[in-house]
Every structure is written in C-alpha cells, then in structure tokens.
Amino acid sequence: MPSLTLHRVPASTVQPLRFAILRPDRPYAESIYPHDDDPETLHVALMRDGVVLGSVTAMRQPIPEQSDPTQWRLRGVTLSPELRGSGYGKMLINIGIGYAARQGASLLWFISSEYAVPIYLHLGFMIRTDLSFLDPNSPNPFMWRPLTPEDRDLGDPSLDRAAP
Numbered sequence: 001m002p003s004l005t006l007h008r009v010p011a012s013t014v015q016p017l018r019f020a021i022l023r024p025d026r027p028y029a030e031s032i033y034p035h036d037d038d039p040e041t042l043h044v045a046l047m048r049d050g051v052v053l054g055s056v057t058a059m060r061q062p063i064p065e066q067s068d069p070t071q072w073r074l075r076g077v078t079l080s081p082e083l084r085g086s087g088y089g090k091m092l093i094n095i096g097i098g099y100a101a102r103q104g105a106s107l108l109w110f111i112s113s114e115y116a117v118p119i120y121l122h123l124g125f126m127i128r129t130d131l132s133f134l135d136p137n138s139p140n141p142f143m144w145r146p147l148t149p150e151d152r153d154l155g156d157p158s159l160d161r162a163a164p
C-alpha cells in the first residue's frame with residue numbers, strides 16, 4: 001500500500017475533506033473559511049496515493065471581539081475514520097501548533113467539535129466559557145492554550161514553505 005505523505009497545499013485541496021467529515025449536513029460554502037486564502041495561512045494535507053485523508057489549518061485570527069494579531073486559530077482538523085486512534089491526529093495538531101508558534105503566535109484557539117474535546121483536553125488545551133460571544137448552550141466549546149518557545153519545535157518546519 002502506498003505510504004502516507006504530508007504536503008502544504010492550497011485551501012481548495014482540504015475543503016472537500018472538511019465538508020465530508022466536519023459539515024456534511026451544511027452548505028459546502030461553510031467549509032470555506034475566512035482567511036483560508038491568506039498567504040500566511042497553513043493548510044497541510046495527509047495524503048495517500050493522491051487522496052486527502054487528513055488535514056489541518058492554522059491561521060492568524062484574533063479571538064472575536066479582541067484585536068491581538070498574535071492570536072492564531074486552529075481549524076479544519078480532520079482525519080478519515082480508518083486512520084483515527086494511531087497518532088495521526090496528534091501529528092496534524094502539532095503541525096498547526098508548531099507553525100503558529102514559529103510565526104510568533106502567543107496562543108492558539110478554536111471551537112472544538114464535541115467528539116474531539118477529550119482529545120484536546122488530553123493534549124493540554126483548556127475550555128473557556130467566559131467570552132461574551134459564546135453560546136452557553138452550544139456543545140462546541142471554545143478551547144485554547146498559550147504557546148511557548150518549546151512549541152516552535154513541534155510539527156515539521158519543512159512544511160512551512162509556501163505551497164507551490
């Protein structure tokens with residue numbers, strides 16, 4: 001079987017997997033995120049034989065109602081079901097953390113899927129409930145963690161180069 005490989009790719013390469021895994025019941029346009037095409041936004045695809053089986057996106061985006069440009073957002077963390085539970089998800093998340101840290105991010109935040117909350121808690125992220133824009137009844141919590149200088153060593157710096 002061909003091996004799995006990682007590639008920095010344009011947003012359009014990962015949007016179909018986001019749609020299939022994260023929002024299959026919503027319009028496709030919701031899988032196209034603001035800032036997807038910003039030059040510094042990172043999209044990495046985990047691929048086998050040309051097929052995208054996993055993805056991660058990291059983008060500069062302040063927390064809503066804040067304006068700190070050192071705040072980065074993790075988005076579109078996806079993995080095909082057959083690959084889950086073997087460390088590939090952590091690998092993708094670490095790629096996003098490491099890239100954001102190397103761009104000078106002070107923290108990484110995201111709105112988690114219900115499914116992934118225990119995984120992110122295990123990986124050291126925390127839940128915040130005190131932000132005024134949050135819906136207290138949502139099953140999708142706001143999660144975050146500050147980034148440290150050590151985080152710059154995470155992921156794969158060779159993927160930091162812009163996509164062709």
Ligand SMILES: CC(C)(COP(=O)(O)OP(=O)(O)OC[C@H]1O[C@@H](n2cnc3c(N)ncnc32)[C@H](O)[C@@H]1OP(=O)(O)O)[C@@H](O)C(=O)NCCC(=O)NCCS
Nearest residue numbers: 077078079084085086087088089090112113116118119122
């Ligand atoms: C989220 C996702 C990418 C994680 O990938 P994964 O392959 O399942 O996760 P991994 O096997 O890499 O596990 C990551 C870590 O979480 C731990 N973990 C896994 N399930 C856990 C659970 N239920 N509770 C606590 N820890 C858990 C693992 O042990 C591992 O930690 P370790 O390296 O210290 O052992 C994947 O499950 C997925 O695509 N889910 C559906 C889409 C989704 O919800 N995406 C998140 C959007 S915010």
